[in-house]
Amino acid sequence: MLTGNAAMALRRVGLDGIIVDRGIVLERMIHADPLGNPVDDDHDLRPSNARYAPVLGITRDGLMSGLSSAMRAPIRYGTTVASVSGPAREPEVAFSDGTHSQFDLVVGADGIHSAVREAIYPGIEPTYRSFCAWRTVMEGAHWDPVFRFSSVPGCLLGSFPVGPGLVYAFLLFHCAEVPVLSRDERLARFKELAAQFRADIAALIAQQQDPARVIFVPVHEVQTPSYHRGRIVLIGDAAHGFPPLLAQGAAMAIEDAVALAESLGGSRDVDQALRAYESRRRPRVETIRAAVRRVTIMRGMEGPVTPGLLEQHPPVVSASLKAFDELIEDPFTPVQGAT
Numbered sequence: 168m169l170t171g172n173a174a175m176a177l178r179r180v181g182l183d184g185i186i187v188d189r190g191i192v193l194e195r196m197i198h199a200d201p202l203g204n205p206v207d208d209d210h211d212l213r214p215s216n217a218r219y220a221p222v223l224g225i226t227r228d229g230l231m232s233g234l235s236s237a238m239r240a241p242i243r244y245g246t247t248v249a250s251v252s253g254p255a256r257e258p259e260v261a262f263s264d265g266t267h268s269q270f271d272l273v274v275g276a277d278g279i280h281s282a283v284r285e286a287i288y289p290g291i292e293p294t295y296r297s298f299c300a301w302r303t304v305m306e307g308a309h310w311d312p313v314f315r316f317s318s319v320p321g322c323l324l325g326s327f328p329v330g331p332g333l334v335y336a337f338l339l340f341h342c343a344e345v346p347v348l349s350r351d352e353r354l355a356r357f358k359e360l361a362a363q364f365r366a367d368i369a370a371l372i373a374q375q376q377d378p379a380r381v382i383f384v385p386v387h388e389v390q391t392p393s394y395h396r397g398r399i400v401l402i403g404d405a406a407h408g409f410p411p412l413l414a415q416g417a418a419m420a421i422e423d424a425v426a427l428a429e430s431l432g433g434s435r436d437v438d439q440a441l442r443a444y445e446s447r448r449r450p451r452v453e454t455i456r457a458a459v460r461r462v463t464i465m466r467g468m469e470g471p472v473t474p475g476l477l478e479q480h481p482p483v484v485s486a487s488l489k490a491f492d493e494l495i496e497d498p499f500t501p502v503q504g505a506t
Contacts, residue, residue, distance in 0.1 A: 168223065168314065168327060168335075168414045169190070169225055169414075169417055169418060170222055170491060170495065171216065171220040171494075171495040172219075172418050172494055172495045173417060173418035173421045174186065174187065174219075174223065175220045177421060177425075179425050179429070180425055182233070182234065182237055185233040185234075185236060186223065186233045187223060189225055189230070189233045190224055190225030190226075190329065190330070191330065192222070192312060193313065193328075194312045194313065195210065195311075195313045195314070196210040196212060197210075197313055197315045198488060199316075200319075201364050202365050203364075203365045207488055212491070212492075215492045219495045224329040226329045246263055247277070248260055248262060249261045249262060249263050251275075255398060255399065257269055257271075257398070258270060258286075258398055258399050260273060272400065272431075273400070274401075274427070275399065275400065275405045276403050276424070279293050279405070279408035281404070281405035284405050287401075288391055288392070293387035294389065296386045296387060296463065296469060297469045298321075298342055298386050299340055299346065299385050300338070300383070300384045300411060301340075301353065301356075302337040302338075302381070302384075303335075303357075303380050304333055304335050305333070305371055306332055306333060307333075308332070310326075310327075311328075312327075313327065314327040315368070317364045317366055320467035320472065321340065321466070321468060322338070322339065322360060322467075324338045324360075324368065324369065326366075334371070338360055338361055339386070339412070339466075345385045350379070354378040357381055358373055386410050387408060388409045389407065394449070398437065400441055402424055403423055403424075404416060406423065409460070410459055410460075410468070412466065413494065423448055426444055430444040454483060455494070457483045458484045458494070461481070464476055465477070465486070
């Protein structure tokens with residue numbers, strides 16, 4: 168899911184329309200208990216969609232194809248970063264296909280297990296947050312443009328449409344240690360955990376027969392002392408990965424990318440631009456991180472919820488579904504000297 172702040176960031180570079188056309192604009196959010204009874208009033212997303220930008224259900228393929236269609240530089244598929252070395256001001260990148268090149272600036276957008284981050288912060292490793300995620304995209308009948316989820320302490324099941332006849336389902340479950348599961352066992356566990364909820368999506372998950380269509384991921388978090396060192400800069404999960412509650416992973420990466428582009432475009436001094444990028448992004452990212460941590464704890468994803476634990480992590484946004492509106496406030500401020 169892309170929350171409205173992601174579409175607002177894309178609008179700044181003229182890409183929001185391309186992405187909206189590839190997804191489903193979500194109109195409501197519904198939170199139910201395991202029996203299907205409403206926990207909160209339905210949250211109407213339409214006023215926020217109209218005032219700011221739409222909340223979207225979209226597949227990863229839809230998002231990537233939309234973004235890549237606007238690229239003016241060649242894309243090398245099937246190639247990853249093997250290592251980054253050389254002087255910090257003239258980094259050299261070795262690629263998985265055996266080639267290597269030197270660059271004026273290296274942007275590490277390679278996820279929470281970033282090879283680029285390893286080059287500048289070799290001692291920083293992602294931390295397991297005591298829960299795991301299952302997710303899948305399935306074919307089904309027409310689904311209303313609604314984000315539905317049900318929860319009990321330590322387990323949350325959610326779904327929303329991502330295309331005509333396509334629905335995305337995810338499940339989060341507290342696991343003190345990462346379970347060792349075969350591909351078949353991952354599917355079986357997914358079905359078992361979803362079965363405790365009386366929801367249409369649980370019935371659809373029960374029909375899933377292909378283990379290859381279920382992605383299982385232990386949830387990690389990472390923090391870095393700085394988003395850049397020399398001419399190497401990190402964005403997205405490579406810089407500041409955190410859990411998926413509040414659906415801010417892709418949104419933060421998109422905001423980062425736009426802020427970095429604007430900072431570089433607003434200054435002839437690359438080093439100054441990188442400092443400006445960090446000063447713009449870190450307060451926003453840390454606010455979202457704190458909000459996500461509070462919700463993660465409240466949902467019991469890190470274990471039993473205690474008053475002391477909640478006191479250590481005070482509220483940042485509403486405890487209700489209105490939190491998704493509060494995240495959408497435009498995080499961008501004018502860049503000094505930008506044109």
